[in-house]
Amino acid sequence: MSAVARIWARMRTSKTVVASGGILFAIALVSIIGPWISPNEYLTTNFDNILRAPTASAGHVFGTDDLGRDLFVRTMMGVQVTFVVAIVASVVSLLIGVLYGATAGFIGGRVDAVMMRLVDTLYATPFIFFVILLLVVFERNLLLMFVAIGAINWLDMARIVRGQTLSLREREFVQAAQLIGVSTPRIIFRHIAPNLVGIVIVYVTLTIPQAILIESFLSFLGLGVQEPQTSLGKLVNDGTKQMEGASWMLLIPGVLLAAILLCFNFVGDGMRDLFDSRRSQ
Amino acid sequence: MSLLDVNGLGVRYADKDVVSGLSFGVGSGESVGLVGESGSGKTQTALAIMGLLPGKAAISGSIDFAGTEIVGASERQLNTLRAERIGMVFQDPMQALNPYVPIGKQLRRVLLRHGISDGREVDQRVMHMLDRVGLPDPARQFRAYAHQLSGGMRQRVMIASALLAQPDLLIADEPTTALDVTVQAQILELLERIREETALLLITHDLGIIAGHCERLVVIEAGRLVEEGPTRKLFSEPRASHTRKLIDAAPRLDGDSPPAPESAELVLEADNVSVSYAERNERLQLHAVMDLDLQLQAGETVAVVGESGSGKSSFVRAVLGLVPMRAGRVTFCGQEVAGPLQARSIETRRDLQLVFQDPAGSLNPQLRIERIIAEPLTVHAPELDAKARSERVADALQRVGLDEDLLGRFPHQLSGGQAQRVAIARALIVNPRVLVCDEAVAALDGSVRQQVLNLLHREQQATGLAIVFISHDLAVVRSISHRVMVLYLGRLVELADGAGIFRHPRHPYTRALLDAVPVPDPLAPGGRLSISGEVPSIIDPPSGCAFHPRCRYAEQRCRVELPLVRPVGEARVACHRAEELEL
Numbered sequence: 001m002s003a004v005a006r007i008w009a010r011m012r013t014s015k016t017v018v019a020s021g022g023i024l025f026a027i028a029l030v031s032i033i034g035p036w037i038s039p040n041e042y043l044t045t046n047f048d049n050i051l052r053a054p055t056a057s058a059g060h061v062f063g064t065d066d067l068g069r070d071l072f073v074r075t076m077m078g079v080q081v082t083f084v085v086a087i088v089a090s091v092v093s094l095l096i097g098v099l100y101g102a103t104a105g106f107i108g109g110r111v112d113a114v115m116m117r118l119v120d121t122l123y124a125t126p127f128i129f130f131v132i133l134l135l136v137v138f139e140r141n142l143l144l145m146f147v148a149i150g151a152i153n154w155l156d157m158a159r160i161v162r163g164q165t166l167s168l169r170e171r172e173f174v175q176a177a178q179l180i181g182v183s184t185p186r187i188i189f190r191h192i193a194p195n196l197v198g199i200v201i202v203y204v205t206l207t208i209p210q211a212i213l214i215e216s217f218l219s220f221l222g223l224g225v226q227e228p229q230t231s232l233g234k235l236v237n238d239g240t241k242q243m244e245g246a247s248w249m250l251l252i253p254g255v256l257l258a259a260i261l262l263c264f265n266f267v268g269d270g271m272r273d274l275f276d277s278r279r280s281q
Numbered sequence: 282m283s284l285l286d287v288n289g290l291g292v293r294y295a296d297k298d299v300v301s302g303l304s305f306g307v308g309s310g311e312s313v314g315l316v317g318e319s320g321s322g323k324t325q326t327a328l329a330i331m332g333l334l335p336g337k338a339a340i341s342g343s344i345d346f347a348g349t350e351i352v353g354a355s356e357r358q359l360n361t362l363r364a365e366r367i368g369m370v371f372q373d374p375m376q377a378l379n380p381y382v383p384i385g386k387q388l389r390r391v392l393l394r395h396g397i398s399d400g401r402e403v404d405q406r407v408m409h410m411l412d413r414v415g416l417p418d419p420a421r422q423f424r425a426y427a428h429q430l431s432g433g434m435r436q437r438v439m440i441a442s443a444l445l446a447q448p449d450l451l452i453a454d455e456p457t458t459a460l461d462v463t464v465q466a467q468i469l470e471l472l473e474r475i476r477e478e479t480a481l482l483l484i485t486h487d488l489g490i491i492a493g494h495c496e497r498l499v500v501i502e503a504g505r506l507v508e509e510g511p512t513r514k515l516f517s518e519p520r521a522s523h524t525r526k527l528i529d530a531a532p533r534l535d536g537d538s539p540p541a542p543e544s545a546e547l548v549l550e551a552d553n554v555s556v557s558y559a560e561r562n563e564r565l566q567l568h569a570v571m572d573l574d575l576q577l578q579a580g581e582t583v584a585v586v587g588e589s590g591s592g593k594s595s596f597v598r599a600v601l602g603l604v605p606m607r608a609g610r611v612t613f614c615g616q617e618v619a620g621p622l623q624a625r626s627i628e629t630r631r632d633l634q635l636v637f638q639d640p641a642g643s644l645n646p647q648l649r650i651e652r653i654i655a656e657p658l659t660v661h662a663p664e665l666d667a668k669a670r671s672e673r674v675a676d677a678l679q680r681v682g683l684d685e686d687l688l689g690r691f692p693h694q695l696s697g698g699q700a701q702r703v704a705i706a707r708a709l710i711v712n713p714r715v716l717v718c719d720e721a722v723a724a725l726d727g728s729v730r731q732q733v734l735n736l737l738h739r740e741q742q743a744t745g746l747a748i749v750f751i752s753h754d755l756a757v758v759r760s761i762s763h764r765v766m767v768l769y770l771g772r773l774v775e776l777a778d779g780a781g782i783f784r785h786p787r788h789p790y791t792r793a794l795l796d797a798v799p800v801p802d803p804l805a806p807g808g809r810l811s812i813s814g815e816v817p818s819i820i821d822p823p824s825g826c827a828f829h830p831r832c833r834y835a836e837q838r839c840r841v842e843l844p845l846v847r848p849v850g851e852a853r854v855a856c857h858r859a860e861e862l863e864l
Contacts, residue, residue, distance in 0.1 A: 172643040175603060176707070178622060181630040181660045190656075194647035 017270035020263040027260060031079035040070035042077050043228040051246045063248045065238065074230050075253050081142075081231035082212050082260060085149060089211030090204045092150030097157025098200055102188050104158070105165025116162065119155050127152050135223050145224050149211050157203060164199055168192050205268035209261045216257060232257045284309040284480050285330065285450055289342035290352075292325045292334065292504070299325045300504040302342070307450060312481040314495035314512070316488060316527065318726040319697065322504035323484045327454050330482075331369055332359035347449065364394050368443030368479070372455040374435035378427035384438050385411075385423030391445040407445070414441040414471055417814075431815050432589075433464035437471065444475060451475070454484045461588040461753045464815060466797040466808045469494055486726050488531045489756075489799030492516065493806025500524050513803045530727030531801035532756035538779030539738070541763055542580035547615075548747045549577040549600070549633070549715050554609035556595045556771075560820075567819050569595040570771045572609075575749070577715065580741060582748040584758035584765045584779075586794065590816040592771035593751050597717050600749075601633055614714070631661045634708035638720035640700035644692040650703055651688040654678065657711045677710040681736055698729035702736070709740065717749045722757060734761055755791075756798040759783055767791050770819060770827040777852035785864075787854045789832050792864040826857070834858055 035042065039059060046068035054063040054071075062071035104115040131148045138144055168174060169192070177187050216233025218224035225231040232253050239250030283306035292300040300322040307313045317323045328334045330344055332351055344351040349362060363369075371377045379387055388407045397403055404423070411419035414437040427435055436456060443451055453472065457465035472481060473494055483495055491498060491512065498515045500507040500523065508521040519525045556570040570592040577583055585593045598604045600611055602622035611618050618629050637643035644653055654674050658665055665673065678685060681702040692700055701721060708716055718737070722730040738761055740746055752758050758765065762779040767790060775788040786792045792811060799808035812831045817823055826844050829835040838857050849859040856862070 172637045172639060173645040176635070176637065176643045176704075177645075177656070179601065179603065179630065179633075179635050180657045180707075180711075181627055182656065183660075190648075191645050195645070197647075 014270045016266050020266035024263045031076040034076040035073045038073050040073050042073045054248050062252050078230050078232040078235050085211055085215045086208045088146045089149055089153045093153040093157040097154035098161050101158035101161030102165050102192055105162040106188055149214050153207050168195055202272045209264045286345040291341035293339040303506055305499045307480050309480050312495045313497045314491035315484045315499050317501040321501050327452050366449050368448035368451045370439045370453040370456045372458050374439045380427050383424050388442050410441045410445050432460050436468055448479055450480045452482045462797040466810050470810055488527050488801040492801050492803045493808050516803050528801055530731050544579050546579045548579050550612040551575040551600050552610050554599055555607045556599045557607045577747045579747050580745040581763045582761050584750045584762035587768035588816045591768040593768050631711045632714040634713040635717045636704050636708055636721045640704050643704050646692050650690055654706050661711045677706040681706045698725055715747045719751045755794050773846055775854050781851050787849050787852050787859050788856045789834050790828050
């Protein structure tokens with residue numbers, strides 16, 4: 001845990017990381033609490049009250065959509081989906097990517113060649129067609145979309161971790177462990193993995209925006225989250241249809257999406273700088 | 282008048298003084314040695330003179346260079362000064378050269394900065410300079426990249442680069458620390474030759490280097506001046522105890538070798554070990570080690586000595602099972618052991634331990650010292666409970682002379698000497714029969730080096746540990762070696778007992794290694810050059826005796842016929858002329 005503690009201490013010293021992290025935390029908190037205290041439901045339609053502009057007095061702070069549904073609750077629901085995507089993407093790329101990459105890099109030779117050619121093959125597969133096919137053959141659901149996003153996210157991670165492991169493997173402390181008689185899985189866990197923490201954390205924060213964008217993109221195409229559920233990408237899609245008459249339907253989720261992406265990118269960049277400065281010291 | 286005048290220099294990082302109140306001068310054309318152990322502030326002083334300290338360093342005092350004040354000078358002034366008047370040679374030439382630009386092109390820039398723009402003239406002057414610093418075939422090296430040159434050649438290029446600017450002062454910061462002794466002697470000789478045109482500030486931790494090459498000495502400790510004066514005077518009557526300590530810590534060639542161990546129990550035996558590496562898709566076999574033998578008795582220390590490229594590391598790594606053997610067998614306590622490490626029994630792996638050259642690199646930076654030292658126990662004594670384990674760790678720590686409050690630290694919080702002791706403690710905690718030390722003290726300061734050697738010797742006396750000690754420097758192994766093996770290009774050239782090889786070397790290469798050792802004595806400084814050139818590449822080894830191109834005694838027979846190892850007197854020597862030569 002010491003590595004994590006040190007990273008935490010470093011993170012707190014960077015203003016960008018603290019500010020961006022704070023904004024993300026605030027958005028997440030509001031997205032959980034907001035729908036709970038709001039008097040409106042995400043799927044209640046009200047045809048007397050369609051395309052109402054945002055006002056505080058009428059109880060619809062973000063306005064309503066073309067079916068009269070409250071946009072605040074729907075936007076917050078979209079934010080939740082976005083964060084879930086972020087968590088799933090990072091967990092999947094962490095678990096599969098790190099283990100796969102570390103194993104390939106440490107064992108090396110033919111095993112490495114075969115494992116990495118598989119990654120190359122998956123890279124070369126046209127991902128969108130792959131997802132469309134999946135969604136057509138199986139029923140469209142959230143889980144499937146997460147699987148699809150996870151499936152491409154771990155590829156980058158595996159490559160990065162493999163490269164790092166290749167250089168770690170040549171370090172003398174690994175040879176020292178081999179001489180002592182430490183078993184290979186133990187070397188990977190005790191000696192390789194802790195030294196990957198830095199690069200992995202940085203990379204995870206940088207893949208999260210990518211995953212969020214993919215989800216928004218799929219939802220925008222109508223392949224992602226299905227009605228009456230929603231996500232930020234889908235809200236933006238709906239907004240574009242009404243952007244002449246009801247610009248708030250596009251602007252509010254759009255700005256939120258951009259803010260979340262920017263914050264994740266800032267956190268990622270800040271972390272990368274922190275780790276670079278540690279290396280150069 | 283002084284060329285460089287450092288007055289009350291202070292360098293401070295946050296709340297830590299690394300240099301304080303340091304004053305000394307360098308006259309024009311003078312050579313001055315700045316001596317101190319690592320962490321004494323030598324390099325910080327050099328960087329301050331060059332105006333290269335990072336922005337977060339607070340500098341006080343004054344540095345006057347030929348009338349120009351360096352402290353507080355603008356970047357523009359400093360650039361002019363650095364480009365035209367002060368040259369610098371760093372410790373690691375690989376870091377100082379751009380790996381993507383051919384060296385000729387890098388040197389050309391120095392002249393362009395000086396307003397010489399005629400292409401032909403520039404190239405000619407660069408090539409002339411490369412020739413002067415002793416680079417063979419300058420026309421070819423002109424187009425070479427840094428990685429294609431050896432360490433010694435790169436350092437020559439750095440010196441050429443500094444000299445092209447015709448500086449008034451050349452600062453050399455540990456210019457030979459990363460090099461073999463023989464190459465070190467060559468570089469020092471080169472620095473001696475260029476003394477006619479520039480003053481020299483030679484920064485080093487090794488008094489042996491200083492003894493023969495500097496007129497005046499400045500000794501510093503913890504950022505403060507300890508003593509200053511003419512080299513001879515300081516060596517003959519040092520006033521400060523720290524100077525005395527530094528002189529005593531420098532390795533010397535005289536003195537006794539340890540007496541032979543009493544028992545004659547053979548622990549480790551290697552027969553006809555050969556190691557080859559496949560290059561270029563296995564079409565080319567590089568023979569790194571050819572037919573080497575080793576017999577090691579309990580309580581004995583065998584030194585394996587040679588320049589880099591001699592195959593000494595490959596040899597012991599093959600014996601340990603870290604690299605595959607092409608041929609040969611290894612016997613441990615009378616039983617043949619398998620080649621590769623993974624195929625060896627857990628007991629064999631416990632009994633053969635290795636200490637690496639770079640103490641920081643051989644400790645996992647993410648683990649605390651306690652876990653690093655305890656790790657072998659988790660493999661070889663898993664039955665121990667937490668209490669017994671920490672007792673063993675405490676015991677190991679005490680054996681290497683370290684304090685228990687280090688246990689909670691991380692490797693980067695230790696000094697080089699402490700880290701190397703931790704590495705030794707990790708190797709000793711399972712009580713191995715054989716300890717292999719691969720240049721284990723090369724990265725350490727003189728006094729720390731001696732402490733580590735003493736510690737190994739003590740351990741050997743107490744437990745009958747057998748030690749294989751690899752080094753490129755004969756002086757380092759003198760005090761601890763019962764027998765010495767000298768290797769050249771993967772073959773044995775001489776094997777003799779410690780006392781014999783230092784008093785009466787029988788192979789010209791052994792003689793050359795001894796001559797190259799810089800001795801801390803200004804009247805007989807050593808560091809002489811009795812061989813030229815560097816170790817040839819194993820891709821294309823010379824015919825006959827591999828040493829003949831560098832041997833001053835070589836005759837026709839040596840060029841065609843490979844000398845076999847045969848007994849000469851008490852020693853075993855591979856030289857056609859071993860009996861007739863008076864070395």
